[in-house]
Amino acid sequence: MLKVLIDGSGDMPEGWEEKYQFQIVPIPIQIGDKTYYQGVDINPSLFYELVQDEKNRPKTAAPSPDMIKTLIENLYDAGDTVLSINVSGKMSATVQMVQKAAEELKNKIEVITFDSNAGSAVLALMARDARLRDIAGETIEQILEKLRLLRDQLIIVLTLDNLEFAYRSGRVGKLQAALTSILDIKPIVTLKEGLLSMSDLVRTRRKSLEKIVAKVYQRFGNEAIKVAIVHSQDRPTAELLQKMISDTLNVTETIFTELSISVAANLGPKTVGIVAYPEMI
Structure with missing residues (x-):
């Protein structure tokens, strides 16, 4: 049987952890002088309450x-193979930590590490795909082939409300963060070569959502796609984006999920976006 381990920095739709029997690796998050573990002793509500203090x-x-x-x-039972699906190694060292653990366990347990080269809801989507294919009787080689195809075809586009949290995490300068806030400029962030990077700056929230839709259409046109709408404490805007999409x-499946705390720590509240990939995969 295939057991699936998921990097906790990915976004997890409600109920999927139990439904698909995933094991999630908690990500340490330091706030002030205390370290919390995502999904263990901190949830999004507590996180946003704590970080109101600059x-x-x-x-x-x-x-x-x-x-x-x-x-x-x-997680392991005799005869199992453990597949660990991780956030891009260019964004986090977690995949390296899993590889170290796998090396130490190699004489007892077969552990396969898979770098998603992405983040956000991609990890949960890949993990679900792997579990369903295993249940259907596909081999681990067939499953990995499909995951690589999904990795190559997906797109992630997000819009941030402002750059305050990107500034706090050291990803942009203070002046740039201040100007985007004063001028009501909404940054657009896209996945490129395993990294989330700023691709556009637009005025107003509505135009930022239109830009997301345009980028997804530019990539897929009228091809049938599956999407995950992700957000950080902004379900109404996520639902508006879903309607626009x-x-x-040509959307055949839509799921909603809250951005994981470790992602929101760098992007901030009211971040909204989409993960999309072809239905045929």
């Missing part, structure tokens, strides 16, 4: 190999 700059870290080893051992593109 002095509390959240910092994320990779989980330790020892923690990952324990999670794998608890459905009115413009």
